[in-house]
């Protein structure tokens with residue numbers, strides 16, 4: 001990006017109420033058959049329009065064609081039985097009934113490539129596409145086949161790499177891997193998690209990003225956050241190794257967060273998508289609040305590497321609130337952009 005402080009969102013955006021129940025995770029689709037196929041693409045165009053009207057520079061599909069950022073990708077793969085459920089703890093936080101890995105995992109055909117081509121046709125702005133990261137994928141499954149988290153993550157990394165290369169060929173400018181699990185399993189992240197992430201991004205010529213956050217503003221996450229104390233230093237465990245990795249951009253949570261801002265120093269040299277919008281509250285930030293977070297981040301990241309962003313996806317919010325937050329992000333970034341250019 002040539003523009004200073006290009007804005008983007010972490011990933012998901014709310015869906016229209018005619019497509020799926022609003023403000024709900026894993027919300028079932030409302031239309032069926034061809035109406036659903038068409039409806040998803042209509043929603044994608046609306047969501048793109050909202051981003052463009054708000055002045056967002058790096059746009060996305062807002063994950064309008066997916067029910068969930070992890071499960072929808074896995075549903076398209078071989079080797080996972082969604083009817084065979086087991087109760088598992090997700091990120092050591094809450095119990096959920098999860099599908100089972102019952103055989104070799106494989107990707108028979110592209111998952112999001114047609115959607116990405118569709119988005120590419122709609123805009124000449126840079127586009128970012130989010131995929132789940134290997135470690136976050138294994139964390140929402142019961143593995144009855146490989147019996148090894150590392151081995152399963154490696155297999156998923158190979159599959160993600162196939163998808164990522166086709167997304168790149170479809171014209172995606174930034175491919176982002178979502179790894180909230182990086183904030184939980186520090187030993188595994190350092191042992192093999194970052195290596196698996198690099199395997200997923202291997203050979204890509206477009207830019208690559210990893211998004212590490214404290215999750216959506218859902219109850220299980222807000223309860224977990226209460227146990228983390230006054231300072232959240234999780235990033236400190238993984239940033240040193242991530243700084244040495246081949247990933248270009250790190251997307252992280254900063255707004256209203258207990259993460260000490262100086263931890264960004266640990267990834268000096270990387271581009272940083274700084275979360276300047278809190279997704280766990282319906283209160284819409286003022287542009288000045290956004291600007292203040294960005295100014296603080298500028299102490300630890302060079303201006304040409306700072307990308308104002310949201311803390312996480314906004315799918316659990318109402319469209320009114322999410323659009324308000326997009327406008328605030330844009331306006332807040334513009335305040336700081338002017339300050340930088342006036343220097």
Ligand code: ZN
Pocket residue numbers: 010180211212213214215216311312313
């Ligand atoms: Zn997130």
